[in-house]
């Protein structure tokens with residue numbers, strides 16, 4: 001534990017400082033999944049996630065600035081008005097200007113927070129016309145996704161075992177432990193995807209951090225979220241509502257691909273040719289992995 005604090009403490013302090021000093025630069029780590037030791041948010045992959053990150057940095061900056069201001073004020077008061085330096089205390093009980101100031105300034109700060117907050121909330125709940133609609137169904141403890149626009153085929157995702165993860169990594173398809181699933185869901189890049197969310201048993205939660213999508217899956221009800229992924233790749237999420245024994249082991253994996261790959265995959269799924277669909281996915285996963293390595297090497 002101590003070891004961990006010594007290892008991560010300075011990094012956490014740096015991350016906090018970076019958030020304060022470089023609001024825009026502080027959140028570019030880990031697209032679709034967190035990196036080991038990552039302290040900031042997962043990189044934004046949708047316009048809504050970007051807006052959410054901007055809002056996060058704005059409020060964080062305000063919070064840290066207020067905390068520092070109050071700290072300095074307290075230290076100054078402790079020093080300047082100590083018994084030694086201030087033998088006869090002032091008997092003032094009211095100060096109109098000060099009272100107006102400490103009422104008006106916090107109101108203004110709240111207004112500065114409220115405007116982008118309401119704007120973000122409105123954008124999150126303003127659904128553009130969908131190109132693809134997916135129905136996500138939570139089960140104890142795996143996810144099912146139906147594609148009603150494409151013949152209503154469904155994709156059932158179970159978490160991969162450690163052996164299966166090792167096997168996929170050996171094949172050259174980077175697959176993280178506890179996040180990789182046997183059947184990824186697939187969506188086209190730059191298209192509006194609506195996700196209708198529900199559950200078969202208890203309350204789960206459909207979350208993809210990089211999309212800023214997070215919505216409860218409630219049995220007997222339909223909730224929803226939408227996203228428009230701007231970059232091809234794989235995006236991982238986990239059930240985010242404590243749902244029981246295997247809550248930690250029901251990840252979600254969204255593979256964002258080009259239009260043509262998506263229609264090919266959806267066609268194969270519709271024709272119930274799961275083997276072909278899997279081959280298409282493995283091929284695109286390998287291509288995306290090599291593209292990523294090439295980009296990292298530049």
Ligand SMILES: [Cu+2]
Pocket residue numbers: 203204205239240241242243244246247248
């Ligand atoms: Cu859960």
